[in-house]
Amino acid sequence: MVTYEEFADSRLAALLRYAVMLTGDPHQAEDLVQETMVRVQLHWRRVARADSPERYVRRMLTNQYIDWRRGSWMRRVLLRAEPDESVPVGTDHAQSSVDRDEIWSWLAGLPRRQRATLVLRYYEDLPDAEIADILGCAVGTVRSLISRALATLRTEYVEVCS
Amino acid sequence: MTENELRAAFVRHEVLTPPTGPLRAAIDRVVAVRRRRRQRLRAAGVALAVVGALGVGIPQFAPRPNSPDAPVVAGPSTRVPTGALNLLVLGLDTRADEAPPLADSVLIVHIPADRSRPYLISLPRDLEVDIPGLHRDKLNAAFAYGAGPEHPDRSKGYDLTRRVVADLTGVRIDAGVVLTFSAMRKVTDVLGGVEVCLPQQIRSVHTRRVFPAGCQRLDGSESMDLLRQRRGLPDGGQDRDRNAQRVVAGMVRRAGEKGMLTDPVQISRALVTVGPDLTVAGASLPDLLRVVPELASVEPVGLSLPVVDAVPRLRADPRAAPAFLDALREDRLDRWAAANPDGVTRLG
Numbered sequence: 001m002v003t004y005e006e007f008a009d010s011r012l013a014a015l016l017r018y019a020v021m022l023t024g025d026p027h028q029a030e031d032l033v034q035e036t037m038v039r040v041q042l043h044w045r046r047v048a049r050a051d052s053p054e055r056y057v058r059r060m061l062t063n064q065y066i067d068w069r070r071g072s073w074m075r076r077v078l079l080r081a082e083p084d085e086s087v088p089v090g091t092d093h094a095q096s097s098v099d100r101d102e103i104w105s106w107l108a109g110l111p112r113r114q115r116a117t118l119v120l121r122y123y124e125d126l127p128d129a130e131i132a133d134i135l136g137c138a139v140g141t142v143r144s145l146i147s148r149a150l151a152t153l154r155t156e157y158v159e160v161c162s
Numbered sequence: 163m164t165e166n167e168l169r170a171a172f173v174r175h176e177v178l179t180p181p182t183g184p185l186r187a188a189i190d191r192v193v194a195v196r197r198r199r200r201q202r203l204r205a206a207g208v209a210l211a212v213v214g215a216l217g218v219g220i221p222q223f224a225p226r227p228n229s230p231d232a233p234v235v236a237g238p239s240t241r242v243p244t245g246a247l248n249l250l251v252l253g254l255d256t257r258a259d260e261a262p263p264l265a266d267s268v269l270i271v272h273i274p275a276d277r278s279r280p281y282l283i284s285l286p287r288d289l290e291v292d293i294p295g296l297h298r299d300k301l302n303a304a305f306a307y308g309a310g311p312e313h314p315d316r317s318k319g320y321d322l323t324r325r326v327v328a329d330l331t332g333v334r335i336d337a338g339v340v341l342t343f344s345a346m347r348k349v350t351d352v353l354g355g356v357e358v359c360l361p362q363q364i365r366s367v368h369t370r371r372v373f374p375a376g377c378q379r380l381d382g383s384e385s386m387d388l389l390r391q392r393r394g395l396p397d398g399g400q401d402r403d404r405n406a407q408r409v410v411a412g413m414v415r416r417a418g419e420k421g422m423l424t425d426p427v428q429i430s431r432a433l434v435t436v437g438p439d440l441t442v443a444g445a446s447l448p449d450l451l452r453v454v455p456e457l458a459s460v461e462p463v464g465l466s467l468p469v470v471d472a473v474p475r476l477r478a479d480p481r482a483a484p485a486f487l488d489a490l491r492e493d494r495l496d497r498w499a500a501a502n503p504d505g506v507t508r509l510g
Contacts (some may be wrong), residue, residue: 008186008189012186013182016180016185017179020175020176020178020179021172021175025178029179030188033185034192037189038196041190042197103168104175107171118168122165122169123173153164
């Protein structure tokens with residue numbers, strides 16, 4: 001059975017990247033991962049018994065992100081008076097980077113479940129069945145979440161470009 | 163097209179990802195703090211039940227009900243109760259960060275009608291019980307179910323636990339005390355330590371402190387450490403319950419030595435110190451406390467409900483428990499104890 005240390009050695013960086021994609025902000029991502037991984041470590045035996053500990057942890061982290069009203073991490077983040085350093089880094093392709101940043105800020109306005117679904121499919125490249133498992137919903141729901149998100153994105157994208 | 167733009171946006175922002183080193187360290191720090199807090203609170207739960215039992219030992223000069231500082235609430239009655247009395251003492255494990263609190267120490271203090279001496283009866287926290295309106299669960303969970311998850315209501319937690327205990331034992335509970343964190347250390351400070359007599363050596367798995375067999379004086383943190391020990395004891399949680407009884411016996415003895423049992427100033431100071439950490443249910447505790455001077459001896463007798471293993475929980479022993487509970491209900495524990503010397507905890 002994998003130990004917590006081995007799990008953290010191999011998966012912490014990937015989870016942190018995933019949290020950055022969910023929150024769009026490195027500080028919020030750190031807080032989200034910290035809160036989740038504290039619980040993971042305290043309940044490691046239960047986590048390790050899961051068929052796939054990684055998916056189990058990803059589900060914990062995703063739920064924590066979606067249920068921010070009930071959790072404490074968002075409150076803590078919002079109350080913390082640190083300057084926002086989440087300004088995206090630039091690229092050489094000035095105009096195209098502007099377009100891409102439009103997408104990034106558009107993502108920030110999405111409902112959390114929709115954003116999580118997009119991250120899981122287009123960043124983590126997971127099959128719909130696994131996304132459904134992580135979100136705890138039906139595969140059909142995953143597909144409708146994605147198509148709804150893409151539909152609004154296309155509308156806004158057209159507006160931005162024209 | 164849109165999908166590719168999305169993929170590109172995600173990948174481009176990977177550079178926002180902070181390094182994992184400091185985060186890893188922060189996670190370990192928080193885990194260490196939460197583990198320590200859990201252990202401390204669990205120990206406190208046991209310890210505080212002990213303090214509650216001590217409360218029964220202290221009291222003939224307890225503040226009058228109309229005294230503003232009185233930590234115990236009561237009507238103006240001055241009636242001294244007659245007959246056998248049962249006081250339910252719950253030691254609370256207040257896990258501050260998450261779940262509603264569990265009652266990890268459940269103790270019945272039985273005062274017989276002949277006022278010979280108090281009996282301390284431990285009910286193991288892992289005992290499987292019927293929780294009214296719910297399902298079978300461990301005894302310590304009844305408090306949490308009653309208190310509720312959001313803003314735990316201690317009096318409701320106490321009420322549900324009292325019903326469970328009354329159903330289980332068939333005993334009428336006359337009053338009760340719920341104790342929370344921090345009172346143990348305060349009272350131990352007031353007492354200036356407590357003498358505890360152990361039948362065998364115990365090594366703390368938490369601090370590696372060794373408690374030798376025989377009698378020893380323990381300060382607040384040492385007695386907390388002792389009461390925290392469950393793993394590694396031959397009988398686990400039940401041995402811990404017995405140690406709790408031993409600490410109670412030591413505290414009552416110590417209170418007697420210090421003259422606390424007859425000094426109203428010391429008593430009221432102790433009660434005011436413990437006051438805010440003490441919740442009392444049933445309005446007649448001062449009446450109950452007035453019983454204490456009638457006792458021929460305050461040296462308690464430690465007993466436990468006979469149980470059998472039903473992994474992962476415990477059940478009342480179908481052969482031994484009925485006779486024990488009959489004796490408790492019919493107020494003849496003295497004869498039961500004489501006939502079952504193995505069932506009596508060696509306290510001295």
